[in-house]
Amino acid sequence: MNSAPVPTPAGTIVVALGGNAVAPPNERPTIANQFRHTRASLAPIVDLARDGWRITLVHGNGPQVGDDLARNELAADQIEPLPLGVLVAATAGWMGYMIQQSLQNALTRAGIARQVVTLVTQTLCDANDPNLRNPTKPIGHALDPARLARLRARGVPVREEQPGRWRRLAPSPKPIAVVERDTVRHLVAAGHIVVACGGGGPPVYDDPTLRLEGIDAVADKDRVAAILGRDISADVLLILTNVQAVYRAYGTPHQEAIRRLTLAQADHLLAGKELGTGSMRPKVEAAADFVRVRGATEGARAIIAELSQGLAALRGDAGTTISAAPS
Numbered sequence: 001m002n003s004a005p006v007p008t009p010a011g012t013i014v015v016a017l018g019g020n021a022v023a024p025p026n027e028r029p030t031i032a033n034q035f036r037h038t039r040a041s042l043a044p045i046v047d048l049a050r051d052g053w054r055i056t057l058v059h060g061n062g063p064q065v066g067d068d069l070a071r072n073e074l075a076a077d078q079i080e081p082l083p084l085g086v087l088v089a090a091t092a093g094w095m096g097y098m099i100q101q102s103l104q105n106a107l108t109r110a111g112i113a114r115q116v117v118t119l120v121t122q123t124l125c126d127a128n129d130p131n132l133r134n135p136t137k138p139i140g141h142a143l144d145p146a147r148l149a150r151l152r153a154r155g156v157p158v159r160e161e162q163p164g165r166w167r168r169l170a171p172s173p174k175p176i177a178v179v180e181r182d183t184v185r186h187l188v189a190a191g192h193i194v195v196a197c198g199g200g201g202p203p204v205y206d207d208p209t210l211r212l213e214g215i216d217a218v219a220d221k222d223r224v225a226a227i228l229g230r231d232i233s234a235d236v237l238l239i240l241t242n243v244q245a246v247y248r249a250y251g252t253p254h255q256e257a258i259r260r261l262t263l264a265q266a267d268h269l270l271a272g273k274e275l276g277t278g279s280m281r282p283k284v285e286a287a288a289d290f291v292r293v294r295g296a297t298e299g300a301r302a303i304i305a306e307l308s309q310g311l312a313a314l315r316g317d318a319g320t321t322i323s324a325a326p327s
Helices: 031-041 043-050 062-074 084-110 145-153 181-189 221-231 263-271 280-294 307-314
Strands: 011-017 053-059 116-118 137-139 158-162 165-170 193-195 203-207 211-214 236-241 246-248 256-258 260-262 301-306 320-323
Touching (some): 011 043, 011 221, 031 043, 031 084, 043 053, 043 084, 043 307, 053 084, 053 181, 062 165, 084 193, 084 203, 145 158, 181 221, 221 236, 236 307, 246 280, 260 263, 263 320, 301 307
Parallel strands (some): 011 236, 116 193, 260 320
Antiparallel strands (some): 137 165, 158 165, 203 211, 301 320
Protein backbone atom coordinates (compact mmCIF):
# COMPACT_ATOMS: atom_id res chain seq x y z
CA MET A 1 0.00 0.00 0.00
CA ASN A 2 1.11 3.60 -0.55
CA SER A 3 1.98 5.47 2.63
CA ALA A 4 0.97 9.07 3.09
CA PRO A 5 3.79 11.59 3.38
CA VAL A 6 4.85 12.67 6.87
CA PRO A 7 2.98 15.89 7.74
CA THR A 8 4.65 19.08 8.92
CA PRO A 9 5.94 18.52 12.46
CA ALA A 10 3.50 19.70 15.14
CA GLY A 11 6.23 19.73 17.79
CA THR A 12 8.22 17.29 19.91
CA ILE A 13 6.46 15.18 22.52
CA VAL A 14 7.60 12.65 25.10
CA VAL A 15 4.87 10.16 25.99
CA ALA A 16 5.20 8.17 29.23
CA LEU A 17 3.16 4.96 29.28
CA GLY A 18 2.79 2.93 32.49
CA GLY A 19 3.72 -0.73 32.67
CA ASN A 20 0.26 -1.49 34.08
CA ALA A 21 -1.25 -0.44 30.74
CA VAL A 22 0.45 -3.48 29.23
CA ALA A 23 -0.05 -5.85 32.18
CA PRO A 24 -3.05 -4.68 34.23
CA PRO A 25 -3.64 -5.99 37.75
CA ASN A 26 -5.91 -9.00 38.27
CA GLU A 27 -5.07 -10.55 34.90
CA ARG A 28 -2.54 -13.23 34.01
CA PRO A 29 0.48 -11.41 32.50
CA THR A 30 0.91 -13.79 29.58
CA ILE A 31 2.77 -12.55 26.52
CA ALA A 32 -0.42 -12.92 24.47
CA ASN A 33 -2.30 -10.68 26.91
CA GLN A 34 0.53 -8.14 27.01
CA PHE A 35 0.67 -7.93 23.21
CA ARG A 36 -3.10 -7.44 23.15
CA HIS A 37 -2.96 -4.60 25.65
CA THR A 38 0.04 -3.06 23.90
CA ARG A 39 -1.82 -2.92 20.60
CA ALA A 40 -4.82 -1.31 22.29
CA SER A 41 -2.69 1.25 24.15
CA LEU A 42 -0.93 2.57 21.04
CA ALA A 43 -3.94 4.13 19.27
CA PRO A 44 -3.11 7.63 20.68
CA ILE A 45 0.47 7.29 19.43
CA VAL A 46 -0.76 6.54 15.91
CA ASP A 47 -2.92 9.67 16.02
CA LEU A 48 0.04 11.75 17.21
CA ALA A 49 2.13 10.39 14.35
CA ARG A 50 -0.62 11.21 11.88
CA ASP A 51 -0.66 14.79 13.15
CA GLY A 52 3.09 15.09 12.60
CA TRP A 53 4.39 15.06 16.17
CA ARG A 54 8.03 14.09 16.70
CA ILE A 55 7.61 11.31 19.27
CA THR A 56 9.61 9.58 21.96
CA LEU A 57 7.76 6.85 23.86
CA VAL A 58 8.89 5.95 27.39
CA HIS A 59 7.28 2.96 29.10
CA GLY A 60 7.18 1.56 32.60
CA ASN A 61 8.11 -2.00 33.58
CA GLY A 62 7.04 -2.38 37.21
CA PRO A 63 4.93 -5.54 36.77
CA GLN A 64 7.25 -7.02 34.15
CA VAL A 65 10.62 -6.55 35.86
CA GLY A 66 9.24 -7.95 39.12
CA ASP A 67 7.97 -11.02 37.29
CA ASP A 68 11.34 -11.44 35.54
CA LEU A 69 13.10 -11.20 38.89
CA ALA A 70 10.81 -13.89 40.29
CA ARG A 71 11.53 -16.14 37.29
CA ASN A 72 15.26 -15.76 37.89
CA GLU A 73 14.94 -16.59 41.56
CA LEU A 74 12.76 -19.64 40.93
CA ALA A 75 15.38 -21.01 38.52
CA ALA A 76 18.36 -20.06 40.71
CA ASP A 77 19.21 -23.70 41.48
CA GLN A 78 19.52 -24.40 37.74
CA ILE A 79 21.13 -21.28 36.30
CA GLU A 80 22.89 -18.18 37.61
CA PRO A 81 20.25 -15.48 38.26
CA LEU A 82 20.56 -12.06 36.65
CA PRO A 83 20.76 -8.94 38.86
CA LEU A 84 17.93 -6.42 38.90
CA GLY A 85 19.78 -3.78 36.84
CA VAL A 86 20.39 -6.28 34.03
CA LEU A 87 16.73 -7.32 34.16
CA VAL A 88 15.70 -3.68 33.68
CA ALA A 89 17.75 -3.68 30.46
CA ALA A 90 16.19 -7.02 29.48
CA THR A 91 12.63 -5.71 29.92
CA ALA A 92 13.55 -2.57 27.97
CA GLY A 93 14.55 -4.90 25.14
CA TRP A 94 11.64 -7.31 25.04
CA MET A 95 8.99 -4.73 25.88
CA GLY A 96 10.54 -2.39 23.31
CA TYR A 97 10.30 -5.18 20.74
CA MET A 98 6.64 -5.69 21.63
CA ILE A 99 5.84 -1.97 21.40
CA GLN A 100 7.95 -1.40 18.28
CA GLN A 101 6.38 -4.29 16.38
CA SER A 102 2.83 -3.41 17.41
CA LEU A 103 3.25 0.30 16.65
CA GLN A 104 4.98 -0.29 13.31
CA ASN A 105 2.12 -2.57 12.25
CA ALA A 106 -0.47 0.01 13.32
CA LEU A 107 1.32 2.80 11.43
CA THR A 108 1.50 0.66 8.29
CA ARG A 109 -2.21 -0.11 8.49
CA ALA A 110 -2.92 3.62 8.88
CA GLY A 111 -0.75 4.48 5.88
CA ILE A 112 1.68 6.57 7.95
CA ALA A 113 5.27 6.60 6.70
CA ARG A 114 7.11 6.60 10.04
CA GLN A 115 9.71 4.15 11.33
CA VAL A 116 9.85 2.94 14.95
CA VAL A 117 13.13 2.14 16.67
CA THR A 118 13.85 0.86 20.19
CA LEU A 119 16.94 2.15 21.96
CA VAL A 120 18.11 0.65 25.26
CA THR A 121 19.21 3.74 27.16
CA GLN A 122 21.08 4.03 30.45
CA THR A 123 19.94 6.35 33.24
CA LEU A 124 22.69 8.12 35.14
CA CYS A 125 22.20 8.15 38.93
CA ASP A 126 24.26 8.90 42.04
CA ALA A 127 25.89 5.80 43.54
CA ASN A 128 25.43 7.37 46.99
CA ASP A 129 21.74 8.18 46.53
CA PRO A 130 20.06 7.46 49.91
CA ASN A 131 17.08 5.97 48.04
CA LEU A 132 19.28 2.97 47.23
CA ARG A 133 19.20 2.07 50.94
CA ASN A 134 15.43 2.53 51.26
CA PRO A 135 13.46 0.46 48.71
CA THR A 136 10.14 2.15 47.88
CA LYS A 137 9.19 1.24 44.31
CA PRO A 138 6.64 -1.61 43.93
CA ILE A 139 7.54 -4.19 41.28
CA GLY A 140 5.89 -7.37 40.09
CA HIS A 141 2.30 -8.39 40.60
CA ALA A 142 0.41 -8.95 43.83
CA LEU A 143 2.02 -11.64 45.99
CA ASP A 144 0.19 -14.78 47.04
CA PRO A 145 0.52 -15.73 50.73
CA ALA A 146 3.19 -18.38 50.11
CA ARG A 147 5.47 -16.12 48.09
CA LEU A 148 4.90 -13.24 50.52
CA ALA A 149 6.05 -15.48 53.39
CA ARG A 150 9.15 -16.61 51.45
CA LEU A 151 10.18 -13.03 50.63
CA ARG A 152 9.68 -11.92 54.22
CA ALA A 153 11.76 -14.85 55.45
CA ARG A 154 14.60 -13.70 53.17
CA GLY A 155 14.30 -10.12 54.40
CA VAL A 156 13.06 -8.79 51.05
CA PRO A 157 11.08 -5.54 51.57
CA VAL A 158 7.37 -5.67 50.75
CA ARG A 159 4.45 -3.28 51.18
CA GLU A 160 0.68 -3.61 51.47
CA GLU A 161 -0.67 -1.30 48.75
CA GLN A 162 -4.30 -2.10 49.51
CA PRO A 163 -5.85 -4.33 52.16
CA GLY A 164 -4.61 -7.82 51.36
CA ARG A 165 -2.58 -6.72 48.29
CA TRP A 166 1.16 -6.97 48.90
CA ARG A 167 3.95 -6.19 46.44
CA ARG A 168 7.71 -6.43 46.46
CA LEU A 169 9.76 -3.22 46.74
CA ALA A 170 12.93 -2.23 44.89
CA PRO A 171 15.35 0.70 45.33
CA SER A 172 14.62 3.69 43.08
CA PRO A 173 17.41 6.28 42.87
CA LYS A 174 16.73 9.78 41.57
CA PRO A 175 17.63 9.99 37.86
CA ILE A 176 20.12 12.66 36.80
CA ALA A 177 20.46 12.27 33.01
CA VAL A 178 19.91 9.91 30.09
CA VAL A 179 23.31 8.77 28.80
CA GLU A 180 22.17 8.31 25.17
CA ARG A 181 20.14 11.54 25.01
CA ASP A 182 22.01 12.87 21.95
CA THR A 183 21.23 9.70 20.00
CA VAL A 184 17.55 9.97 20.91
CA ARG A 185 17.53 13.63 19.86
CA HIS A 186 19.05 12.85 16.44
CA LEU A 187 16.64 9.99 15.76
CA VAL A 188 13.59 12.04 16.75
CA ALA A 189 14.75 15.02 14.67
CA ALA A 190 15.03 12.67 11.67
CA GLY A 191 11.32 11.81 12.06
CA HIS A 192 11.67 8.39 13.67
CA ILE A 193 9.48 7.34 16.59
CA VAL A 194 11.85 6.29 19.37
CA VAL A 195 11.05 3.88 22.18
CA ALA A 196 13.58 4.88 24.86
CA CYS A 197 14.17 4.77 28.61
CA GLY A 198 12.22 1.52 28.87
CA GLY A 199 11.33 0.87 32.49
CA GLY A 200 13.13 4.10 33.33
CA GLY A 201 16.29 2.71 31.71
CA PRO A 202 18.84 0.54 33.56
CA PRO A 203 20.37 2.77 36.27
CA VAL A 204 24.13 3.39 36.11
CA TYR A 205 26.67 5.50 37.96
CA ASP A 206 29.89 7.12 36.79
CA ASP A 207 32.84 5.38 38.42
CA PRO A 208 36.07 7.45 38.39
CA THR A 209 38.06 4.48 37.06
CA LEU A 210 35.65 2.12 35.32
CA ARG A 211 33.27 4.85 34.05
CA LEU A 212 29.68 3.60 33.63
CA GLU A 213 28.71 0.80 36.01
CA GLY A 214 25.27 -0.70 36.63
CA ILE A 215 23.11 -0.29 39.75
CA ASP A 216 20.61 -2.91 40.89
CA ALA A 217 17.58 -0.66 41.08
CA VAL A 218 14.64 0.67 39.05
CA ALA A 219 14.40 4.35 38.06
CA ASP A 220 10.99 6.03 37.98
CA LYS A 221 9.96 6.23 34.33
CA ASP A 222 7.98 9.48 34.72
CA ARG A 223 10.96 11.29 36.23
CA VAL A 224 13.23 9.91 33.51
CA ALA A 225 10.72 10.95 30.82
CA ALA A 226 10.80 14.51 32.20
CA ILE A 227 14.60 14.56 32.08
CA LEU A 228 14.64 13.18 28.55
CA GLY A 229 12.04 15.77 27.51
CA ARG A 230 14.30 18.47 28.87
CA ASP A 231 17.35 17.11 27.08
CA ILE A 232 15.71 16.76 23.66
CA SER A 233 13.89 20.12 23.98
CA ALA A 234 10.41 18.61 23.91
CA ASP A 235 7.38 20.89 23.78
CA VAL A 236 5.08 18.50 25.68
CA LEU A 237 5.43 15.78 28.30
CA LEU A 238 2.35 13.55 28.18
CA ILE A 239 2.03 11.11 31.11
CA LEU A 240 -0.63 8.49 30.42
CA THR A 241 -1.96 6.58 33.40
CA ASN A 242 -5.08 4.79 34.69
CA VAL A 243 -6.57 7.88 36.38
CA GLN A 244 -8.43 10.58 34.46
CA ALA A 245 -6.63 13.53 36.04
CA VAL A 246 -4.95 14.87 39.16
CA TYR A 247 -7.61 15.17 41.87
CA ARG A 248 -8.18 17.15 44.99
CA ALA A 249 -9.40 14.94 47.85
CA TYR A 250 -8.88 11.83 45.70
CA GLY A 251 -10.75 8.75 46.90
CA THR A 252 -13.25 10.72 48.97
CA PRO A 253 -16.84 11.72 48.16
CA HIS A 254 -15.52 15.25 47.59
CA GLN A 255 -12.87 14.41 45.00
CA GLU A 256 -12.53 17.00 42.24
CA ALA A 257 -10.52 16.79 39.04
CA ILE A 258 -7.96 19.58 38.55
CA ARG A 259 -7.92 20.56 34.89
CA ARG A 260 -5.20 23.20 34.93
CA LEU A 261 -2.30 24.03 37.21
CA THR A 262 0.33 26.70 36.96
CA LEU A 263 3.80 25.69 38.07
CA ALA A 264 3.32 27.70 41.27
CA GLN A 265 0.04 25.89 41.97
CA ALA A 266 1.61 22.51 41.30
CA ASP A 267 4.44 23.31 43.70
CA HIS A 268 1.90 24.36 46.33
CA LEU A 269 0.01 21.09 45.85
CA LEU A 270 3.23 19.10 46.20
CA ALA A 271 4.20 21.00 49.35
CA GLY A 272 1.03 19.80 51.08
CA LYS A 273 -0.16 16.32 51.99
CA GLU A 274 -3.11 16.11 49.61
CA LEU A 275 -1.33 13.90 47.08
CA GLY A 276 -0.10 11.54 49.81
CA THR A 277 2.74 9.20 48.86
CA GLY A 278 0.93 7.25 46.13
CA SER A 279 1.76 6.92 42.45
CA MET A 280 0.31 10.33 41.50
CA ARG A 281 2.86 12.35 43.50
CA PRO A 282 5.91 11.34 41.38
CA LYS A 283 3.88 12.06 38.24
CA VAL A 284 3.07 15.59 39.38
CA GLU A 285 6.68 16.06 40.52
CA ALA A 286 7.98 14.91 37.13
CA ALA A 287 5.50 17.14 35.28
CA ALA A 288 6.44 20.16 37.40
CA ASP A 289 10.16 19.53 36.91
CA PHE A 290 9.70 19.38 33.15
CA VAL A 291 7.72 22.64 33.08
CA ARG A 292 10.23 24.30 35.39
CA VAL A 293 12.99 23.76 32.84
CA ARG A 294 11.02 24.02 29.62
CA GLY A 295 8.32 26.46 30.73
CA ALA A 296 10.13 29.49 29.33
CA THR A 297 9.60 27.98 25.89
CA GLU A 298 6.33 29.18 24.39
CA GLY A 299 3.67 26.49 24.66
CA ALA A 300 5.75 23.98 26.66
CA ARG A 301 3.52 22.04 29.05
CA ALA A 302 3.08 18.75 30.88
CA ILE A 303 -0.13 16.75 30.84
CA ILE A 304 -1.33 13.90 33.07
CA ALA A 305 -4.27 11.97 31.66
CA GLU A 306 -5.97 8.60 31.34
CA LEU A 307 -4.63 6.52 28.46
CA SER A 308 -7.82 6.69 26.39
CA GLN A 309 -8.04 10.47 26.86
CA GLY A 310 -4.53 11.35 25.73
CA LEU A 311 -5.48 13.24 22.59
CA ALA A 312 -8.36 15.07 24.25
CA ALA A 313 -5.96 16.07 27.04
CA LEU A 314 -3.48 17.35 24.48
CA ARG A 315 -6.25 19.66 23.23
CA GLY A 316 -6.99 20.75 26.82
CA ASP A 317 -10.33 18.90 26.99
CA ALA A 318 -9.32 16.22 29.52
CA GLY A 319 -6.65 15.35 32.06
CA THR A 320 -4.57 17.87 33.99
CA THR A 321 -2.35 20.37 32.19
CA ILE A 322 0.57 22.01 34.01
CA SER A 323 2.11 25.10 32.48
CA ALA A 324 4.49 27.83 33.61
CA ALA A 325 1.74 30.44 33.78
CA PRO A 326 -2.05 30.64 33.23
CA SER A 327 -3.02 29.87 29.64
